[in-house]
Amino acid sequence: MRTCRRALTVLALTLPLAAMGAVPVVDDNSGSAGSSYPPSGYGTAGAYAGGAATAAPSAQGQLFMQLQQMQDEISRLRGIVEVQQNDIQQMKQEALDRYKDLDSRIGAGGAPAAPAANNSASDGGVNAGGAPVAPAAGAAAQAPQTSSEPGDPAKEKLYYDAAFDLIKAKDFDKASQAFSAFLRKYPNSQYAGNAQYWLGEVNLAKGDLQGAGQAFAKVSQLYPKHAKVPDSLYKLADVERRLGHTDKVKGILQQVVAQYPGTSAAQLAQRDLQRL
Template sequence: MLPVQAQRLSLSERVTRLEQAQQKQDSGQGGGTVLVNQVQALQSQVQQLQGQVEELQHEIQQLKQSGKDQYVDLDSRLRKLEGGAPAQGASASSPASTASTAAKAGGVPATSASTTAAAQARGPAPAGSASAPASADPQAAQDAYNQAFTALRNGQFVQSSRQFRQFIQQYPNSALAPNAFYWLGESYYTVQNYDIALQTFQTLLKQYPDSEKAPGALLKIGYCQDALKQEDAAQKTLQAVIQKYPGSSVANLAQQRLHDIQLQQAN
């Protein structure tokens, strides 16, 4: 048997070792607590950021709706100022009455749509005809076009659409007419007025199939059809862009949108 002093020393060493082990354990537990607190703090920050993101998304949606409502309101006021409804005796099946109905649904002034539809039914007027006397002044046409395009570039979509419509009516034989139709369609597309944008781009292709704006108009027809949930028609149009203009920028854009549509359908 060990002497009493040796036994005490052994016990003292054991207690010391136990105390050291306890300190290590306490230290480990403290580090774990710190990590837990850090994780909880990060989770709280993430939740706060998610809440802020949701609030921003809600505000963005409200701003979009407010902008759209403002556009519709301003366009309806413009219709009143520009003369309002079509003639009472217009036939329901005539191009003018059809355009007027579309105008009421999509925000186009009825008088402008009716005049444009009538011009489409007659076809482009001869260069020297009395229906387009202003076309004899190329500088005036250029100035009017520049004003409309500047309004569009500045985000004044109501004003630009009105000015492009006036330009098309006053200068139907201008070399800038296809461009005016294209940017008129863009002004509608930008404010999500896809129905009227689609009609405008289709009119451009019908009247000016060989213009420089034809490829872009065909692409935008596909975009409008996609936005209107006309997936089958949109895919056919986009495939037509790829086939008709291979290797072009519009073909690349069409391929990208076609890919997006197919992904959405797969999901």
């Protein structure tokens, strides 16, 4: 009996000690170098998540920069397109103005102006640059070639009218060829001054500024007394302006105003001089 009581007493004393040994011991030095909190598994996942969060803004930044570069390039290309569209529109407007001007001149009549008593270049004129040509030298260098055929006014008129009809038909390539052929065949014809002027007009309508300038300049060089000289000089100034030779434009316009007062070409030249 005593043995049982002693055993119960020992058991009662040891149970609390066993329970205390089962409770985990918490180390209060969690901030020490030897501690690891949070657990290693959680720490690894957290490091991975932190790395992803750091990399994401970098990728987004690169994408933003690429988009910004694309927008800048698109803006630059749009600017180029707008400039080209403006240039094309200006060219179309100039071409339309040339056609309207040509139509008005055609409407005025293609019949040649009254020929001067002397169509030679004895009085001189201006060259393509607007500089006066000395009478003697100009006559020697720019005199029309002698026709290989005897003069036949009726035949010359048929030839001239055929070339002029090509202008009315807006066939400027063939008209240019026809007037050039006419001038080679009948350089001394009463229609030659007009043919030389209209050669400049059709070349201008074609957009051949160099050919137009040469043709207009030859009117005053080869036919200085012809009624088309003021108009040809004014058109020559317009060609030089289109070519960008602004230094020559003013001199030609001043010559038209000074030498051919009262003409429509002089009035237009005076207006253009005021705009310069």
